[in-house]
Amino acid sequence: MAIDHLDGRIIVLLAREPRIGVLEMSRRLGVARGTVQARLDRLQSNGVIRGFGPQVDPAALGYPVTAFATLQIRQGQGADVRAHLATVPEVLELLTTTGSGDMLCRLVARSNADLQRVIDRVVGFDGIVRASTTIVMENPVPLRIIPLVEQAAADSAGT
Amino acid sequence: MAIDHLDGRIIVLLAREPRIGVLEMSRRLGVARGTVQARLDRLQSNGVIRGFGPQVDPAALGYPVTAFATLQIRQGQGADVRAHLATVPEVLELLTTTGSGDMLCRLVARSNADLQRVIDRVVGFDGIVRASTTIVMENPVPLRIIPLVEQAAADSAGT
DNA sequence: CGTATCACTGGTCACATTGCCCAGTGAATG
DNA sequence: CATTCACTGGGCAATGTGACCAGTGATACG
Numbered sequence: 001m002a003i004d005h006l007d008g009r010i011i012v013l014l015a016r017e018p019r020i021g022v023l024e025m026s027r028r029l030g031v032a033r034g035t036v037q038a039r040l041d042r043l044q045s046n047g048v049i050r051g052f053g054p055q056v057d058p059a060a061l062g063y064p065v066t067a068f069a070t071l072q073i074r075q076g077q078g079a080d081v082r083a084h085l086a087t088v089p090e091v092l093e094l095l096t097t098t099g100s101g102d103m104l105c106r107l108v109a110r111s112n113a114d115l116q117r118v119i120d121r122v123v124g125f126d127g128i129v130r131a132s133t134t135i136v137m138e139n140p141v142p143l144r145i146i147p148l149v150e151q152a153a154a155d156s157a158g159t
Numbered sequence: 160m161a162i163d164h165l166d167g168r169i170i171v172l173l174a175r176e177p178r179i180g181v182l183e184m185s186r187r188l189g190v191a192r193g194t195v196q197a198r199l200d201r202l203q204s205n206g207v208i209r210g211f212g213p214q215v216d217p218a219a220l221g222y223p224v225t226a227f228a229t230l231q232i233r234q235g236q237g238a239d240v241r242a243h244l245a246t247v248p249e250v251l252e253l254l255t256t257t258g259s260g261d262m263l264c265r266l267v268a269r270s271n272a273d274l275q276r277v278i279d280r281v282v283g284f285d286g287i288v289r290a291s292t293t294i295v296m297e298n299p300v301p302l303r304i305i306p307l308v309e310q311a312a313a314d315s316a317g318t
Numbered sequence: 319c320g321t322a323t324c325a326c327t328g329g330t331c332a333c334a335t336t337g338c339c340c341a342g343t344g345a346a347t348g
Numbered sequence: 349c350a351t352t353c354a355c356t357g358g359g360c361a362a363t364g365t366g367a368c369c370a371g372t373g374a375t376a377c378g
Contacts, residue, residue: 002221011213018211023335032356037337050214052177054170056304060207061311062161068256068263082299089310094300097227097293104227104293108307134256134263140241141253145215148267151248152220182364191327196366 003048006031008153010039011049015146018052058092063108065115066136069122073101077127084125090118101129162207165190167312169198170208174305177211217251222267224274225295228281232260236286243284249277260288 003011009029013020022040026033043049058066073081078101085091085105093106105122109115115135123131162170168188172179181199185192202208217225232240237260244250244264252265264281268274274294282290 001219011215015212018213021335033336034357035355038354046219047216048219050216052211052213053174054177054211055209056170056308057206057209058304058307060160060205061307062314063307063311066254086300089306091300092304092307093302094298095225095295096297096299097295099293102293104295106302134258134261136254136256136263138255139253140255141245141250143252143265145217145251147248148217148220148222148251149215152222155221180364181366191329192365193328194326197325 001046001048002156003043003149003153004156005153006035007039007043007048008149010036011043011149012146015149058108063090063110065109065112066139067107067109067115067119067133068136069105069107069119069131069133071103071105071123071128072130073103074127074129075101077101078103081125081127084127085122088118088121091122107133160205160207161315162202162308162312163315164312165194166198166202166207167308169195169202170308171305174308217267222249222269224268224271225298226266226268226274226278226292227295228264228266228278228290228292230262230264230282230287231289232262233286233288234260236260237262240284240286243286244281247277247280250281266292 006029010025013025013028020028022036023033026036029036040049044051058064071081078096081103082094085094085103090107090109091105092108095104096102097104107115107118107122109118112135115133119131119133122128165188169184172184172187179187181195182192185195188195199208203210217223230240237255240262241253244253244262249267250264251267254263255261256263266274266277266281268277271294274292278290278292281287
């Protein structure tokens with residue numbers, strides 16, 4: 001579960017140059033190829049590295065508008081609402097949060113006008129009592145993981 | 160910018176089996192290898208595919224708690240606050256939202272108790288007027304992109 | 319109507335990398 | 349002291365890669 005310094009270097013290197021191969025990594029890190037391979041296998045079976053799927057930019061797909069919707073759910077309707085939201089492609093993520101029957105929903109849309117359509121589709125469901133939406137303007141820190149990986153690696157070094 | 164059906168199939172296939180190579184993709188899709196290669200190059204230079212970085216699970220790194228903090232920023236302090244938050248490893252993402260001086264901040268922590276430490280570090284900065292935090296309990300729809308890709312590919316098909 | 323452009327096909331080539339194997343070493347464990 | 353484990357450094361066959369090429373069909377353009 002905890003990662004050591006070498007694991008951290010592997011992940012960071014992989015994050016910076018995803019196209020790199022195991023052999024080149026072993027050269028850069030100064031360890032044997034088999035070691036890198038074993039570490040990678042372990043990190044993946046640990047679940048630390050979930051995968052290497054392509055990171056797709058919704059904006060480049062024609063969905064430049066991002067918004068968050070906070071939904072208040074009628075008691076007992078949670079499962080239905082989840083199933084409903086899972087069918088909406090513009091719903092990129094759904095989280096349940098503290099506060100009874102609250103959900104947070106990450107949305108994208110083709111334009112501000114299109115966002116209205118998306119929101120209508122999202123909230124057009126019986127179990128949703130109330131919804132409030134916040135539009136994202138800028139993204140000063142895009143979703144990142146490297147600093148946390150370095151932190152985790154440094155922590156384990158102290159152990 | 161718009162993707163066609165073949166682009167969509169490439170992305171979906173890549174998302175499902177990231178380890179797959181160009182050659183194997185061309186076999187599965189029934190097109191020539193060069194075509195897949197050209198499409199992939201184009202998708203990447205378009206910015207539709209940003210990269211293939213490893214998807215790291217913060218929970219597996221020892222940070223199982225996720226939270227969102229809504230920050231209200233003092234006028235004119237936005238840039239300073241961004242710089243401050245960028246230095247906190249537990250800040251995975253930072254967005255500015257509608258509502259003057261509002262930011263939304265995605266956090267992780269080692270535990271609920273540790274979250275207090277993270278929040279203290281986040282809000283312990285002059286430009287932040289007020290902060291409210293919501294803890295994430297479940298993640299019924301993890302960050303996903305495939306449905307949107309399929310949608311975008313279907314849309315362009317109609318064109 | 320001809321022509322240029324473009325994407326795609328199906329093939330080749332040399333080269334690098336992969337997955338898999340092995341024996342040996344050093345450290346930590348029991 | 350014996351065992352286990354991670355790592356090293358090496359070797360092997362098989363595969364994939366990047367780079368080409370000529371030919372073809374469709375589309376857009378003068």
